Amino acid sequence: xxxxxxxxxxxxxxxKEFHQAVEEVFGTVRPVLERYPDYRRSAILERLIEPERxxxxxxxxxxxxxxxxxxxxxxxxxNGAIGPYKGGLRFxxxxxxxxxxxxxxxxxxxxxLTTLPMGGGKGGSDxxxxxxxxxxxxRFCQAFMMELFRxxxxxxxxxxxxxxxxxREIGYLFGMYRKLRNEFTGVLTGKSLGWGGSLIRPEATGxxxxxxxxxxxxxxxxxxxxxxxxxSGSGNVAQYTVEKLIDLGAKVVSMSDSSGFxxxxxxxxxxxxxxxxxxxxxxxGRIREYADKYPNAVYTEADPQLDFNPLWDRxxxxxxxxxxxxxxxxKDAQNLLRNGVFLVSEGANMPSTPDAIDIFLANNVLYAxxxxxxxxxxxxxxxxxxxxxxxxxxxREEVDSRLKTIMKSIHKTCLDxxxxxxxxxxxxxxxxxxxxxxxVNAMIDQGxx
Ligand code: GLU
Numbered sequence: 428x429x430x431x432x433x434x435x436x437x438x439x440x441x442x443k444e445f446h447q448a449v450e451e452v453f454g455t456v457r458p459v460l461e462r463y464p465d466y467r468r469s470a471i472l473e474r475l476i477e478p479e480r481x482x483x484x485x486x487x488x489x490x491x492x493x494x495x496x497x498x499x500x501x502x503x504x505x506n507g508a509i510g511p512y513k514g515g516l517r518f519x520x521x522x523x524x525x526x527x528x529x530x531x532x533x534x535x536x537x538x539x540l541t542t543l544p545m546g547g548g549k550g551g552s553d554x555x556x557x558x559x560x561x562x563x564x565x566r567f568c569q570a571f572m573m574e575l576f577r578x579x580x581x582x583x584x585x586x587x588x589x590x591x592x593x594x595r596e597i598g599y600l601f602g603m604y605r606k607l608r609n610e611f612t613g614v615l616t617g618k619s620l621g622w623g624g625s626l627i628r629p630e631a632t633g634x635x636x637x638x639x640x641x642x643x644x645x646x647x648x649x650x651x652x653x654x655x656x657x658x659s660g661s662g663n664v665a666q667y668t669v670e671k672l673i674d675l676g677a678k679v680v681s682m683s684d685s686s687g688f689x690x691x692x693x694x695x696x697x698x699x700x701x702x703x704x705x706x707x708x709x710x711x712g713r714i715r716e717y718a719d720k721y722p723n724a725v726y727t728e729a730d731p732q733l734d735f736n737p738l739w740d741r742x743x744x745x746x747x748x749x750x751x752x753x754x755x756x757x758k759d760a761q762n763l764l765r766n767g768v769f770l771v772s773e774g775a776n777m778p779s780t781p782d783a784i785d786i787f788l789a790n791n792v793l794y795a796x797x798x799x800x801x802x803x804x805x806x807x808x809x810x811x812x813x814x815x816x817x818x819x820x821x822x823r824e825e826v827d828s829r830l831k832t833i834m835k836s837i838h839k840t841c842l843d844x845x846x847x848x849x850x851x852x853x854x855x856x857x858x859x860x861x862x863x864x865x866x867v868n869a870m871i872d873q874g875x876x
């Protein structure tokens with residue numbers, strides 16, 4: 428195991444985020460490797476960290492002023508042992524191979540936990556959608572799909588959204604795919620309702636995370652009612668996390684974007700949330716405008732000099748990091764504990780640094796790793812694929828009830844695996860081991876390929 432990790436670091440020394448994700452998973456599966464010595468002979472660890480296929484391509488597009496731009500596009504088909512590759516596309520200037528390999532690696536285990544037949548993949552571009560016009564976004568998405576269409580398909584690889592890719596981008600991507608292939612199939616998920624999308628898909632990641640948190644609290648005979656909650660982010664995941672928390676009687680006091688965060692001690696109610704949805708989804712503005720509209724809220728500009736985020740230094744009982752990777756440092760974790768937080772349920776992918784996770788686990792925090800707690804999004808993507816294949820669409824209640832059942836099942840799977848391996852209540856170990864065993868058994872069944 429150590430040698431595999433060392434070799435990976437020597438080969439690709441700059442892929443820090445990928446190393447972090449691999450070390451987090453491999454650091455917890457040693458007891459499984461001891462129980463099944465066959466895994467070593469099958470070089471399972473080496474196979475899991477080597478993408479089955481990695482596509483990198485040039486995207487050339489024209490801005491509104493007639494200037495040509497070049498961006499990098501990627502699709503990583505990480506592991507297809509249990510189904511077509513499945514995972515989102517991220518458009519953000521920070522996108523590089525390290526970020527996408529970490530996301531693809533996480534996605535493999537997350538998708539395995541959903542109980543649905545989906546392999547793991549991820550893709551995206553270093554394109555920055557901030558400040559771009561609608562026509563520029565359309566031209567970029569079309570240029571992206573002009574290459575990607577060769578590599579994806581409803582039974583091969585089914586991309587979806589992630590940071591910077593929402594319903595608008597999925598629409599433009601789908602339009603170009605349909606034109607190039609002359610085919611109307613479920614090649615993307617997160618589509619709009621009128622042309623193949625699933626009800627509850629926009630809500631699924633946030634709702635699913637809150638369902639998971641409720642399950643964790645139930646193990647301590649507790650509920651979310653009356654809890655003060657910190658939420659970071661203000662995109663799709665954060666918005667529907669806040670919505671479900673309000674539904675369940677919790678009080679949410681924060682939201683953020685990359686420029687800063689708002690703290691609203693009175694709580695973000697339905698009307699204020701509707702304002703955030705309009706602000707972010709329609710007007711595409713900054714969260715600071717929340718404090719202009721609701722002057723009792725305080726806006727704090729992000730300060731890159733600080734080694735902590737003041738958002739995590741406010742009194743609360745529960746935290747739902749829903750912005751991006753490594754947004755909770757060790758110091759943030761200490762601050763959360765000092766302020767009374769005893770539940771952390773991850774809406775983003777890998778938002779807690781390894782130091783933060785150690786602190787949560789050492790202090791008996793109900794800590795849910797993203798690959799378990801944010802799996803509701805991709806789970807409903809799986810349900811969207813099923814509906815597309817059947818050419819029908821399920822009502823809202825049906826999708827929501829399936830989502831609830833899936834989140835309950837992931838919660839139980841994590842707890843069962845953790846108990847089986849002598850770490851009761853440790854969701855990190857439970858999620859990693861359960862996802863790992865499912866994928867690895869499929870790989871072994873399918874031989875040396
Ligand atoms: N990007 C989301 C995730 O991290 C959703 C992926 C999907 O729906 O395929 O799981």
